[in-house]
Amino acid sequence: xxxxxxxxxxxxxxxxxxxxPISSKSSDSNQQSVCVKCKVNEPVxxxxxxxxxxxxxxxxxxxxxxxxxxxxxxxxxxxxNLLVAFSGGSSSRVVLQFVHEMxxxxxxxxxxxxxxxxxxxxxxxxxxxxxxxxxxxPSCEIDKAIEEIRSIISNLAPPAKQLHVVPIESVFSLDSxxxxxxxxxxxxxxxxxxxxxxxxxxxxxxxxxxxASENGYNRLVLGLCTSRIACHVITATVKGQGYxxxxxxxxxxxxxxxxxxxxxxxxxxxxxxxxxxxxxxKTVEFSNGPxxxxxxxxxxxxxxxxxxxxxxxxxxxxxxGKLTPFHFNRIxxxxxxxxxxxxxxxxxRFNLNPSESISSESFCPLCFSPLSKSDLLSLSSCQNxxxxxxxxxxxxxFQIFPKDPSxxxxxxxxxxxPLLARAKNCSNGNHSSLRKQIQDCLLSESEDET
Amino acid sequence: xxxxxxxxxxxGGGRLCCICNQRRAALKxxxxxxxxxxxxxxxxxxxxxxxxxxDNQLFKPGERIAIGASGGKDSTVLACVLAELNRRHNxxxxxxxxxxxxxxxxxxxxxxxxxxxxxxxxxxxxKIVSYKDLYGWTMDEIVKMIxxxxxxxxxxxxxxxxxxxxxxLLKVDKVATGHNADDIAETVLLNILRGDxxxxxxxxxxxxxxxxxxxxxxxxxxxxxxxxxxxxxxxxLDYFSTECIYSPNAxxxxxxxxxxxxxxxxxxAILDIIKSGEDFRxxxxxxxxxxxxxxxxxxxxxxKWCKACVLLEGLNRGLPKMGIGRSSRGFNNDPKRDxxxxxxxxxxxxxxxxxxSLDF
Numbered sequence: 001x002x003x004x005x006x007x008x009x010x011x012x013x014x015x016x017x018x019x020x021p022i023s024s025k026s027s028d029s030n031q032q033s034v035c036v037k038c039k040v041n042e043p044v045x046x047x048x049x050x051x052x053x054x055x056x057x058x059x060x061x062x063x064x065x066x067x068x069x070x071x072x073x074x075x076x077x078x079x080x081n082l083l084v085a086f087s088g089g090s091s092s093r094v095v096l097q098f099v100h101e102m103x104x105x106x107x108x109x110x111x112x113x114x115x116x117x118x119x120x121x122x123x124x125x126x127x128x129x130x131x132x133x134x135x136x137x138p139s140c141e142i143d144k145a146i147e148e149i150r151s152i153i154s155n156l157a158p159p160a161k162q163l164h165v166v167p168i169e170s171v172f173s174l175d176s177x178x179x180x181x182x183x184x185x186x187x188x189x190x191x192x193x194x195x196x197x198x199x200x201x202x203x204x205x206x207x208x209x210x211x212a213s214e215n216g217y218n219r220l221v222l223g224l225c226t227s228r229i230a231c232h233v234i235t236a237t238v239k240g241q242g243y244x245x246x247x248x249x250x251x252x253x254x255x256x257x258x259x260x261x262x263x264x265x266x267x268x269x270x271x272x273x274x275x276x277x278x279x280x281x282k283t284v285e286f287s288n289g290p291x292x293x294x295x296x297x298x299x300x301x302x303x304x305x306x307x308x309x310x311x312x313x314x315x316x317x318x319x320x321g322k323l324t325p326f327h328f329n330r331i332x333x334x335x336x337x338x339x340x341x342x343x344x345x346x347x348x349r350f351n352l353n354p355s356e357s358i359s360s361e362s363f364c365p366l367c368f369s370p371l372s373k374s375d376l377l378s379l380s381s382c383q384n385x386x387x388x389x390x391x392x393x394x395x396x397x398f399q400i401f402p403k404d405p406s407x408x409x410x411x412x413x414x415x416x417x418p419l420l421a422r423a424k425n426c427s428n429g430n431h432s433s434l435r436k437q438i439q440d441c442l443l444s445e446s447e448d449e450t
Numbered sequence: 451x452x453x454x455x456x457x458x459x460x461x462g463g464g465r466l467c468c469i470c471n472q473r474r475a476a477l478k479x480x481x482x483x484x485x486x487x488x489x490x491x492x493x494x495x496x497x498x499x500x501x502x503x504x505d506n507q508l509f510k511p512g513e514r515i516a517i518g519a520s521g522g523k524d525s526t527v528l529a530c531v532l533a534e535l536n537r538r539h540n541x542x543x544x545x546x547x548x549x550x551x552x553x554x555x556x557x558x559x560x561x562x563x564x565x566x567x568x569x570x571x572x573x574x575x576x577k578i579v580s581y582k583d584l585y586g587w588t589m590d591e592i593v594k595m596i597x598x599x600x601x602x603x604x605x606x607x608x609x610x611x612x613x614x615x616x617x618x619l620l621k622v623d624k625v626a627t628g629h630n631a632d633d634i635a636e637t638v639l640l641n642i643l644r645g646d647x648x649x650x651x652x653x654x655x656x657x658x659x660x661x662x663x664x665x666x667x668x669x670x671x672x673x674x675x676x677x678x679x680x681x682x683x684x685x686x687l688d689y690f691s692t693e694c695i696y697s698p699n700a701x702x703x704x705x706x707x708x709x710x711x712x713x714x715x716x717x718x719a720i721l722d723i724i725k726s727g728e729d730f731r732x733x734x735x736x737x738x739x740x741x742x743x744x745x746x747x748x749x750x751x752x753x754k755w756c757k758a759c760v761l762l763e764g765l766n767r768g769l770p771k772m773g774i775g776r777s778s779r780g781f782n783n784d785p786k787r788d789x790x791x792x793x794x795x796x797x798x799x800x801x802x803x804x805x806x807s808l809d810f
Contacts, residue, residue, distance in 0.1 A: 194715075194716070233642065234639070234642070236726070237638065237639070237642065237722075237723055237726040237727075238712060238719050238722060238723055238726075239719075239722055239726075240718075240721070240722030240723070240725040240726050240729075241726060242725060242726025242727060242728070242729035242730045243726075243729035243730075243731070245726070245730070246731065293715060293716075294712065294715060294716060294719070297708070297711055297712060297715065301704075301708050304704070305643065305704075312643065315643065315644065315645040316642060316643060316645075318645055319641075319642050319643075319644075319645045319646075319647055319650070320642070322647045322732070323647075323730055323731055323732060324731040324732065324733050372729055374729070394725075395722075398718065
């Protein structure tokens with residue numbers, strides 16, 4: 001539908017993936033009561049595909065999407081140690097399940113093989129406790145939820161997985177009581193509702209990175225699904241982050257110390273919910289309340305669009321996926337001999353061409369998004385060359401930074417140490433070299449943004 | 451718009467304008483929420499547009515410029531502001547009003563009356579080109595034949611060509627259109643939702659069609675619709691505000707509503723969307739169709755016949771479906787060119803404000 005003649009520009013199989021099932025659907029329309037894949041079992045209803053698959057085929061289809069994104073992006077290799085970020089929702093529940101199954105298979109192969117040359121990758125799970133931010137949630141509810149999460153993890157078949165329950169305020173590396181206070185002060189100093197939510201997101205990533213790096217993990221697995229990424233595409237656009245957006249929507253994001261991978265990038269929230277329901281995967285829900293501000297508005301907008309057209313979220317993510325990615329949107333050790341040859345070959349087929357990607361050296365210290373030339377230009381023309389204010393992207397400067405200079409100092413004093421360190425890094429090292437690169441443009445400092 | 455006008459408090463004289471600090475604030479500026487007086491509003495509104503024109507070098511001295519005038523608020527304000535800035539800053543432009551008469555009774559005939567009054571009010575010569583003269587059909591007749599489905603396709607294709615033809619009759623160097631910031635933000639979003647990466651890369655450029663016969667520019671690229679309405683309201687400009695009778699609510703698409711909601715929470719969102727659109731990095735691997743001329747009418751076309759001629763032939767032969775939809779085979783049924791055809795169809799439609807938004 002989105003691909004009618006007047007809009008479709010792409011002629012290289014742009015809707016291939018959708019067209020396949022559709023064509024098979026039309027041929028089977030007279031016998032709707034059989035699964036279109038195995039043609040034996042009764043289809044389940046309520047999936048996004050309108051009950052075209054039976055339970056088994058639905059499941060294997062979803063697992064197939066996960067597996068394809070894992071293998072074609074070299075997300076997991078035998079020597080890896082993965083940390084799964086588990087929020088309790090259905091997306092992270094499914095990603096945990098799939099990673100677990102993959103690990104089990106690897107274990108089976110390991111046990112069966114004679115030479116035991118390929119080790120089994122390790123898996124750990126982390127839950128970031130955000131109760132310091134959502135102070136309305138009673139502590140007994142949190143404790144109960146953490147108990148449930150513990151039981152979910154311990155009920156998984158071996159190999160055993162370690163669970164790290166970490167409070168969000170750990171990013172301040174103080175004792176937890178001080179941390180809670182400081183988090184509250186930090187969040188309170190942000191006046192914009194959307195800015196508050198986004199700041200929490202950045203702190204969460206900081207916390208995840210911290211857990212991963214302190215416990216010797218080398219991959220961070222997130223359960224972000226198509227639906228969530230589609231929302232992010234629109235919110236980033238609305239916040240003026242068009243330059244950095246491509247960095248967030250690829251399968252791999254290695255700009256962090258511990259590379260982040262998104263194996264469920266091609267799965268819809270609807271499908272993941274369905275799988276949890278079908279397989280009886282237990283999820284843990286919190287009453288965090290809905291998003292407000294821009295994020296809330298966008299998610300209800302995308303939800304509406306998705307109801308009107310079930311492929312809309314895919315289209316949005318696909319559009320954003322076509323934007324030129326950054327050099328860090330791939331797993332770094334490509335030519336490492338540890339990467340199986342098959343994976344490397346696959347990667348060549350699927351992965352982006354390095355020459356097509358943008359290399360960016362400068363990042364916003366708050367949201368860690370790559371900075372565009374115009375961002376750098378506007379900050380080098382900045383009069384008060386404050387470390388952080390100067391190095392930030394325009395979006396953070398608007399929605400997170402305090403407007404008046406007097407509260408600025410206070411804001412900086414409560415920021416977590418790693419963020420400040422990042423800012424210093426940016427402003428000293430590569431920032432000056434970047435400035436040199438753009439020196440020729442600096443004469444015309446007429447960046448009059450309204 | 452009314453709610454944005456702050457009522458001066460009865461006692462104590464109300465708040466002072468935060469720009470001049472002398473007169474009483476009369477309105478809250480939609481773009482920045484500053485409380486300012488009318489005089490300062492006119493000043494910042496006009497000077498911002500002047501700045502956009504200067505920064506982007508939209509016009510050169512001595513150029514002849516046609517203003518696409520529909521009689522609606524955007525083009526009326528555009529005519530008024532351009533005439534004023536031309537005088538004030540000595541652009542040295544010859545300005546003209548260019549209107550297209552689609553032949554829609556009860557809509558265009560009334561709005562053309564407005565344009566005719568504008569001709570006198572701003573002292574700008576007016577040229578009207580009509581569908582009837584160019585194509586032998588009015589929109590009324592077309593709708594009578596094909597009904598209310600796809601009529602916007604005809605209107606859009608014909609209007610684009612009509613504007614170019616009118617512009618070449620006037621021998622102008624450029625056409626200025628009244629697309630505002632809201633329009634452009636909406637187009638950016640729609641192109642993302644549709645997955646139209648090629649148009650996404652083009653839709654934020656302030657000048658388009660430089661490879662074509664007559665380039666077009668959008669001096670209102672960063673101007674908020676609300677401010678345009680406000681300007682027209684306070685200046686008591688004479689404009690026409692009825693919607694097209696064949697496509698009522700064409701503009702109140704869901705994307706439009708979404709943008710209005712965003713603006714309410716964060717006025718700057720509109721500019722941010724445009725900024726995102728400008729910053730998107732898109733590798734231009736899509737081949738542009740070869741440009742040729744239509745064998746029938748001589749208009750630019752990547753096909754044997756231009757789109758307008760295909761549609762027109764369909765009308766004249768009583769086969770109005772011809773040229774509409776996915777397989778537009780008929781006259782250009784050269785399979786090798788079929789791919790190009792798809793591209794050229796979509797390419798330029800931001801030029802005409804799109805009627806209807808996303809097809810569900």
